[in-house]
Amino acid sequence: MSGGVLLAVLGAAVLHGSWNAIAKAIPARLVSSALIGLVYLVVGAVGCVLLPFPPAAAWPYILVSAAVQTLYLVLLTAAYAKSEFGKTYPLTRGIAVLGVTLISTTLLGEQMTAAQVGGVAVVAVSLFALSWSPRGRNGTAGTLMAVAVGVTITAYSVIDGMGVRIAGDPLGYAAWLFLLQGVTLPLVCFLLARDRSEMLRGMRRHAPMGAVGGVLSLVAYTIVVWAQSMAPLAVVSALRETGVLAAGVIGYVVFRERFSTWRLAATVIAVTGIVAIRLGG
DSSP states (O other), X not given: OOHHHHHHHHHHHHHHHHHHHHHHHXXXXXXXXXXXHHHHHHHHHHXXXXXXXXXGGGHHHHHXXXXXXXXXXXXXXXXXXXXXXXXXXXXXXXXXXXXXXXXXXXXXXXXXXXHHHHHXXXXXXXXXXXXXXTTXXXXXXXXXXXXXXXXXXXXXXXXXXXXXXXXXXXXXXXXHHHHHHHHHHHHHHHHHOSOHHHHHHHHHHTHHHHHHHHXXXXXXXXXXXXXXXXXXXXXXXXXXXXXXXXXXXXXXXXXXXXXXXHHHHHHHHHHHHHHHXXXXX
8 A cells, every 4th residue: 555545534534434434423314414415416427427337337336325324324423313423433434444354354355464453453553542531422223323333334345346447437436326325315314204394494494514524424435435436444443443533532622522532542453453564565
């Protein structure tokens, strides 16, 4: 992995932690997902006009990924409504790191050096450590939902990692992926809403924050899709999930969540894993 790709993915990680904090901050979970989806719709439509059309072989991946990522965002905002941000976010990302690594190395035949494997393992362990605390307030429902979110992250990460390589053009692939999500996300949110008029009022009230979250999410994942076309999926996944470092700071500053010595130690361990991945490549 080149230094440029490394820095890009780490930047995407910070953006990812930031937009997840925005999703947590918007009190109505369906409002949050719908607003992000509308940003996807507008930007994706522009990209589809300007960028190359993906080849036929890439379309099954785009369609399935759009469906999985729609489910992911609905589950994610539901998990944030039931649990603490600083614990839910690392747990979902830790599951994804392990899942992507196992699938990419066993089923997809990707090769990694021993140092990279060790670095990925260190990052995964640190993420799980960040999600645990003896004073945690996550209930069973919140934890199970976080696990479900982690499974969906694993699924769409692998699907897009395969699909973007077949497409040959990461930006064109991402544009159509966002366009489809821009249709499905708001639609699903409206179907799930108990009071649609209240949801519309919430969307107007939180539109600026939702727009920022949508843009950050879109930029972050576009970088990831591009990086997946150039580096092993497990390495990109591990580096991307270090957004929990930014999330820990955000949780402490914005949501007044405790940043303990335990979390500080886990953060240092995660940085050690990042260094191992870089030097091992």
